[in-house]
Amino acid sequence: MTTNRTFTMIKPDAVANGHIGAIINDITAAGFKIVAMKYTKLTEETAGQFYAVHAARPFYKDLVSFMSSGPIVAMILEKDNAIEDFRTLIGATNPADAAEGTIRNKYAVSIDANAVHGSDSDENAQIEGDFFFTAAERF
Ligand code: IDP
Ligand code: MG
Helix, strand or coil, rough: CCEEEEEEEEEEEHHCCCCCHHHHHHHHCCCCCEEEEEEECCCCCHHHHHHHHCCCCCCHHHHHHHHHCCCEEEEEEEEECCCHHHHHCCCCCHHHCCCCCHHHHCCCCCCCCEEEEECCCCCHHHHHHHCCCCHHHHH
C-alpha cells in the first residue's frame, strides 16, 4: 500500500549549522505538507533503536553517536509519491555525490553528517513516524 507519506529528520549537523529554516522552506516549496513536526533530541539508546536496521554496518556506532550529539527536527511529510520524491529532493547519501540543488548538496557536511534523513519505503515511513509521534500529534 502506498501511503503518500514519508518521515524525515533534520540531523544534528544541519541544526547546529543554522539550516532548519532553509531546509523546511525547500521541503514545503517542493510541495510536501507537514503532517507532524517536533524539535527534540535522541539519546544513544533511542538513536540506537531508530537505526537498529543498520546495527551490523561498520558505521553504526558512529551513526548512533552522531545522531544523539545534538537536537534534531523530526517530521512526517505528505505528498503524492512521497518516498521517491523526497529521496530525489535530498540527494545521494554522500553529499559529494548529491545532485546540484538537492538538500544534501546544499547543506550536508559529510557522508555521516548529511543534513537529513529520508525514509526508504512506505513500511519504514510508518515505523519511523510512529517512533516519534502519537496519532494526536499528526495534523
Ligand atoms: P540514507 O540516509 O541515504 O538512506 P543509509 O544507507 O540508510 O543512507 O544510511 C543511514 C545513514 O548512515 C546515512 O544517512 C548516513 O548518516 C550514515 N552512513 C551511511 N553510510 C555511511 C558510511 O559509509 N560512513 C558513515 N556514515 C554512513
Ligand atoms: Mg536509509
